[in-house]
Amino acid sequence: xxxxxxxxxxxxxxxxxxxxxxxxxxxxxxxxxxxxxxxxxxxxxxxxxxxxxxxxxxxxxxxxxxxxxxxxxxxxxxxxxxxxxxxxxxxxxxxxxxxxxxxxxxxxxxxxxxxxxxxxxxxxxxxxxxxxxxxxxxxxxxxxxxxxxxxxxxxxxxxxxxxxxxxxxxxxxxxxxxxxxxxxxxxxxxxxxxxxxxxxxxxxxxxxxxxxxxxxxxxxxxxxxxxxxxxxxxxxxxxxxxxxxxxxxxxxxxxxxxxxxxxxxxxxxxxxxxxxxxxxxxxxxxxxxxxxxxxxxxxxxxxxxxxxxxxxxxxxxxxxxxxxxxxxxxxxxxxxxxxxxxxxxxxxxxxxxxxxxxxxxxxxxxxxxxxxxxxxxxxxxxxxxxxxxxxxxxxxxxxxxxxxxxxxxxxxxxxxxxxxxxxxxxxxxxxxxxxxxxxxxxxxxxxxxxxxxxxxxxxxxxxxxxxxxxxxxxxxxxxxxxxxxxxxxxxxxxxxxxxxxxxxxxxxxxxxxxxxxxxxxxxxxxxxxxxxx
Numbered sequence: 426x427x428x429x430x431x432x433x434x435x436x437x438x439x440x441x442x443x444x445x446x447x448x449x450x451x452x453x454x455x456x457x458x459x460x461x462x463x464x465x466x467x468x469x470x471x472x473x474x475x476x477x478x479x480x481x482x483x484x485x486x487x488x489x490x491x492x493x494x495x496x497x498x499x500x501x502x503x504x505x506x507x508x509x510x511x512x513x514x515x516x517x518x519x520x521x522x523x524x525x526x527x528x529x530x531x532x533x534x535x536x537x538x539x540x541x542x543x544x545x546x547x548x549x550x551x552x553x554x555x556x557x558x559x560x561x562x563x564x565x566x567x568x569x570x571x572x573x574x575x576x577x578x579x580x581x582x583x584x585x586x587x588x589x590x591x592x593x594x595x596x597x598x599x600x601x602x603x604x605x606x607x608x609x610x611x612x613x614x615x616x617x618x619x620x621x622x623x624x625x626x627x628x629x630x631x632x633x634x635x636x637x638x639x640x641x642x643x644x645x646x647x648x649x650x651x652x653x654x655x656x657x658x659x660x661x662x663x664x665x666x667x668x669x670x671x672x673x674x675x676x677x678x679x680x681x682x683x684x685x686x687x688x689x690x691x692x693x694x695x696x697x698x699x700x701x702x703x704x705x706x707x708x709x710x711x712x713x714x715x716x717x718x719x720x721x722x723x724x725x726x727x728x729x730x731x732x733x734x735x736x737x738x739x740x741x742x743x744x745x746x747x748x749x750x751x752x753x754x755x756x757x758x759x760x761x762x763x764x765x766x767x768x769x770x771x772x773x774x775x776x777x778x779x780x781x782x783x784x785x786x787x788x789x790x791x792x793x794x795x796x797x798x799x800x801x802x803x804x805x806x807x808x809x810x811x812x813x814x815x816x817x818x819x820x821x822x823x824x825x826x827x828x829x830x831x832x833x834x835x836x837x838x839x840x841x842x843x844x845x846x847x848x849x850x851x852x853x854x855x856x857x858x859x860x861x862x863x864x865x866x867x868x869x870x871x872x873x874x875x876x877x878x879x880x881x882x883x884x885x886x887x888x889x890x891x892x893x894x895x896x897x898x899x900x901x902x903x904x905x906x907x908x909x910x911x912x913x914x915x916x917x918x919x920x921x922x923x924x925x926x927x928x929x930x931x932x933x934x935x936x937x938x939x940x941x942x943x944x945x946x947x948x949x950x951x952x953x954x955x956x957x958x
């Protein structure tokens with residue numbers, strides 16, 4: 426999929442985002458009412474490009490990526506660490522306007538466009554394949570929403586224009602999962618190489634065989650999410666996709682961003698970690714839990730860490746105002762050092778980073794390699810390494826799908842070599858990956874598989890998935906931080922609370938019923954259905 430996005434982004438900026446202000450106030454109108462872009466004369470392929478882009482994060486300075494993926498998921502899972510005062514995740518503090526960010530932007534910028542595509546292409550032979558690939562993408566969108574919040578509007582979401590209903594019921598997560606599994610299965614079966622080419626597809630460029638492997642790998646992810654609550658269904662769907670999932674890193678689903686479109690098209694994680702909205706470039710680091718896990722096993726993925734990348738919190742480049750990087754950043758694995766979680770910039774020695782034994786200077790804590798956070802860099806969506814590690818778990822649990830040891834080794838190797846897709850500077854040879862995987866075979870069962878999944882998703886900067894899989898498996902065994910005033914009695918959060926300000930006013934009855942039904946309460950310590958205690 427190299428270089429397959431720049432031209433399309435030029436089209437979508439004009440066709441899909443025209444009239445948008447910096448606060449995206451017109452986005453709901455543009456993407457809700459099909460009349461605004463003419464159902465008889467507008468190619469929904471343009472909107473599909475937009476839907477693929479906005480799944481990677483909001484066009485408004487990576488709004489929900491910043492808050493949900495990085496501030497909360499990234500630090501709660503001890504992949505990242507920060508001492509910035511508003512980075513509440515690894516302190517287990519509740520900041521409602523941050524925990525609601527994903528809901529707000531996903532329903533406005535992801536759900537509405539994809540629902541429009543599915544509805545506008547229904548029963549139209551000229552869009553047969555677009556319709557079915559959009560169905561798969563719709564499941565991808567809702568899977569993350571329900572994983573974060575639990576019961577959510579699903580069956581009626583985005584249909585206000587079509588159904589004349591301005592409120593949407595919250596579907597039970599169990600029902601959502603059963604429907605998502607069936608939807609992906611049916612959509613894949615309906616793909617037809619003799620029908621339309623999906624010209625708006627910036628992920629696979631209308632390669633239907635890759636879409637089928639993507640769909641089967643997505644089913645695998647969804648099925649394995651059920652292991653604590655519905656082992657029979659989980660196993661049955663895994664058995665259906667054995668031998669049909671991603672075959673190698675060439676099948677990895679990722680979106681290559683475009684630096685020329687500013688906030689709209691630039692990589693979302695990169696905008697935040699380069700300090701566009703604050704001083705994250707200087708004060709956000711890899712967690713010591715993550716760096717220690719790599720160093721303790723001489724993992725070659727330590728290449729994702731560098732020190733002395735940014736030497737000051739505010740110095741900018743004269744050319745474009747971005748924060749100034751040090752061209753002589755340090756890649757030596759020996760000096761890489763993660764920053765502990767649960768620390769701040771205050772003076773109480775129990776919590777002050779300056780009082781921690783590891784502290785010297787901030788530049789000497791490890792940052793993500795600059796190849797991972799390029800403005801035109803990659804957002805990984807679903808990978809071969811993930812699929813192989815899930816198949817290893819399935820084989821370990823149920824004895825299905827071949828050898829757990831083989832799938833595990835495949836997953837570890839792919840999780841090492843995929844880094845080259847970020848940037849050539851991060852490439853690790855097949856020989857080095859083989860040597861590491863051979864020296865570290867599967868001997869520790871589910872806990873070892875869970876550790877590798879955590880490492881892989883952290884290096885993919887997909888902390889949403891890190892958090893979801895950790896909640897399901899409990900691996901790796903993360904030690905909670907201790908921080909005053911936390912909202913969870915010192916336990917790692919299990920879900921994001923519903924957005925009270927939005928839903929209590931506009932969807933009150935449905936919201937109240939859903940909030941009352943959350944096991945453990947509508948708070949950071951409550952649980953979604955599949956996260957059975």
